[in-house]
Every structure is written in structure tokens, then in C-alpha cells.
Amino acid sequence: MEQKRISVKICVGTACFVQGGADLLLYEDFLDPELLGLCDIEGTSCLGGCKTDDPKWKAPLVEIAGVLYPNVTKQRLAELLREAVDA
Amino acid sequence: MLEINNQYTLMKRRIDAEVLKAYFADTLEAIVDTLPIHIIPRERDPNRCCVYKERAMVRYRIMALLGVDIDRDDDEYKPLARYVGEALAAEAQPLPTLTTITPGCSGCPDEQYRITDSCRGCFARPCLANCPKDAIVFTNGRARIVEERCIKCGKCLDVCPFHAVIHVPVPCEASCPVGAVHKNDEGFVEIDHDACIDCGHCAQSCPFGAIAERSSLIHVARMLKEKVPVVAMVAPAIEGQFPGSLAQIKAGLVALGFTKVVEVAEGAHITALHEAQEVAERMEAHAGFMTTSCCPAYMELVDRHIPSLSARRSTALSPMAYTARQCHEQMPDAKLVFVGPCIAKKVEARAIPSISMVITFAELAALFVARDIDIKEIAAQEAPDSSLYADCRGFACPQGVSQSVLRRSSKPVQTMNINGVDKKTVRLMRSWEKRPPEVDLVEVMCCEGGCMAGPGVVVNPKIAMRLRQGADVARVGTIPLGGKKHV
Ligand code: SF4
């Protein structure tokens, strides 16, 4: 079966960018090449999380296959992508 | 040195942003004493021993942000609201810039080499054979280091085939190029401010966040809130620190309320011109090498520790000093704020009366977050003609200063560069008195990777460099990163 490609959007709005989002852009450095090959990763404008007062939506945000995730670290990104690929 | 963005620096940025938000909403004094609880809720899974200790550290972070000298003025009975009131009344950049937070210091054990359980007590025993001080003994078939004899040369670590030898440094002590940080009799960190050159390496290295810089961010916030005329003088390293072009970053500063934004690269052009001429004169007179003079930590290093280099330094003023002079002439009534990657600039600026305050990019980031300014979406400011000084934006990067000088020289100039100062480079520079380097110009930057890797930056230099080269932030990750550690 053909593997579906996963669309990944890293928020590069200023609030996310300066609170850890910029480091996620180094994904070539820390993601498994096999995962990289299955994902289309790009930076995106503010995903809106920083505009809410809900403490849950802590920067940086990442959208994976249409679902938003807050407080994403490098390690968390790798886990989330692994889950998305295995799903 | 720790990564630029780690749990601690990110927490610090969040605290800064929360404090500023409250300040702009006129609620700071009312909420500041409960802010640590808001930031560290009881449910949090703590990184320190418990949430209560984390809250205590948030309190100290807020005090550092308010410019309090925690070493001397830590009063546990005093509510933060009172510190806020006092901070807002102060006028000058607080010095000394760095302060230690004793309750945060873990009192890391003294530096040691230790042999772990992985030792197999092998037959060849290369550790024993290579130790110059006979410090390795064998008990129960396992190697052990006799601490009193160990000179910490690390030879055993290099040769053990099982990687059984570990080196445990004291991060703050190891990072200080001049031995100004040490643990006191109680085992907690202390800075000798007479020896300290304000490079900030120790604050960047402590994994517990026990060394903090005293900020003037609240004063800058006050200027912006009270709408006094204030010029932002932005260091060349600013390009690449935020998700947009330089012209967008400038527009962001104007949106914050700065009256005008001036690039310090303008002053850097004058510095480079001056140095080009000076180096030519020295070559003519066969006077030997000259060093640059723009890195303030290097200037302090020479003043305090390497007098033999005093007369070697260029007499050019720093780019910040020239820029301040120009701004002051053009707008004598405006306050001047330097925005840069550097802690030592705070000390340099205190000697230049026209400069009111210095903040770092990390602190500027907190201002952007607090004011909801999105550099990515903001309309770029109209760019002035920068052809005269555009190349001096390179002052932020290793070799950038010497290249700017070369471009302004009529004759070929031999250069070398010191990219980052540590204990070893200090020894090397001391030796120049007897064995001068055979070049005309030595560029010195105390931070490895140049100002782009300074203690006040927000973005990994690998990403910042690509943004400086014009990469679109949405696509910057797709540009091959290559194997280079430092750009
Ligand atoms: S690195 Fe230094 S300041 Fe930090 S916890 Fe260890 S001894 Fe204390």
C-alpha cells in the first residue's frame, strides 16, 4: 500500500518562533531521515494559539495532518511524527 | 555551553513576557507576587525538586528582570510589588550586570575524573600506562583514581577502550575564560566582579539557571509606555533573530513605540574605516599586529588580564559608540537604547552618557510577545540607502570585522581571527607578548560563532544565518543544513 504523506506545519509566528519554534526548523538535524521522507514540513503563519488565554496553548505550536499540538519540543515532534506515520 | 534555547531560557522568556504584559496592562504591581504561582501551577511536573522551589526561582527571575542585585539585595520579606516600584524609580543600567542566585545553585561537585562501573579491569591497562602521575590504582580488579594525585589531564579518558572514564566539570567554572567564577567556602557559586569580563559564558552554561543577568527591560518598557522619544540602535546581529526580513524587524520596533530605528552597522562602517587607516599606518611603521576593539568583553579582558595587549588594540571606538554619537547629534532629546546580543555591552554603555539602556534580543523577543507583534506578517519599513554600510552587518559573524576592514584598505592586510575566548585562548593571547602573531590585524570575538552566538540571542545561528542570507522563514528548514557546527 502506498504510504500517505503527512503534512506538518511548524508555526513561525513571532510568539512561537522565539519560544522554541525556531529550533524545530532544524528538523533536518534531529529527525530520522526515514520520517523526513514521509513528511512535507513547512513553516506557517500564526496558528492562533498565542492569541488565547488558555494556558494549554503554550508556544510553540505545530499542526500535523490537520491537528494542532501545543508546547512541541524537538523530542515531542519526533514522537508525534512517528505516531502519525504509524497510524 | 548549553543550547541557546533550553527549558530554562524558554521559561525565562515566558516570565519576561508575562511581566511585560502585566506592566502594559497596568496590573503588574497587583499580580506580580502571585505570578510565580500562575506560571508554575501545582499540577506541573517539576524540573527542580518541587513546584515550590520552581516558584521561588521564578521569583528570582522576576527580580533579575527588575534589575535587582540578588547577591546583595535579596530580601525574602519584601513583596515583589515593592521591588517593581523601586525598579521603576531607578534611572541607570544596573551594574554589575551578573548576579548569582545562591538558592538556585546546585553546588555542583568539584571537577573530577572518575572511573565508572564500565571498567573491566582489562589486562592492557592503558589508563595505568598513560597516567603521568601514577594516580590510577587497582582495587578488586577495577581501576580507581586517587584524587589527591590526579592533575585532571584527561589522558585516561582518552585511552580507555570501554569509555569507562568520565569527566565531570563544574559547568560555570569550566566556561569562564578568566577564572572569575568559583564556588565559595559553602560550595555555592560566586563571581569575582573585579576579574569578570562580562562575557556571559557562565550564565549560558549553568544548567540550573543560578547565574542571572540584571535586566533593564522594565525601563525600556516604561519609555515605550510613556511615549518618550526613544531611538533603538540595533546591533548587526539582529538580522535573522526574528521570522522576517531586517526591514520587517525594524517595522516591528516602530510598532513597539520606538521613534526611530538605526542600524549600528552605520557606526561599524566608521569603525572599519578608522581601523583600515590605523592598520595601514602601523604597517608603514613596522609596528606589528593590531587587534580590533569592537568586542567589549575583549576590551575588559585586556584591561583586567592582559596588559601587554593594551597598546595593540585599535583606537577606533566601537560601532555602538559611533552610532550613539550620530544619533545624539541628530536627535539630542531622544533617549538611546542599544539592542544587541551582548551582556558586556551593558557595561560599555554605562561609560557612554548618551546611551540610556541596553537590552538583548531575548528581551526584545519578550517585548514582541507581550505586545502581540508578529514580525512575520508586519509590513516592511521602507529601507534607507544602506550601500555605504551594508557590508558591515557582517560585524556579527566571525571574520566579518576583518573583512569589512579589508574592503576599506588600499593595501593587502594579513589577518587572523580569534573566534571565541576560553582559558586556552587567553593563554595564547598572553604569549603574544613574546611571540607576536605574524599578521597585521587580529580580529577578536569573545563568543565562539561571533555576536550571532552571543549570550543574548534567541535563534540558533544555523537558522539565523540562513535567514540573513534571505531565506524565507517558511522554507528555511528545507535548505540543507550541512555538517558545520558554527556558521
Ligand atoms: S554550574 Fe555553577 S552556578 Fe550552576 S549549579 Fe553548578 S556550581 Fe552552581
Ligand code: SF4
Ligand atoms: S568573565 Fe564571563 S564567564 Fe567569567 S564570571 Fe564573568 S561573565 Fe561569567
Ligand code: FES
Ligand atoms: S505565533 Fe504560533 S500560535 Fe501565534
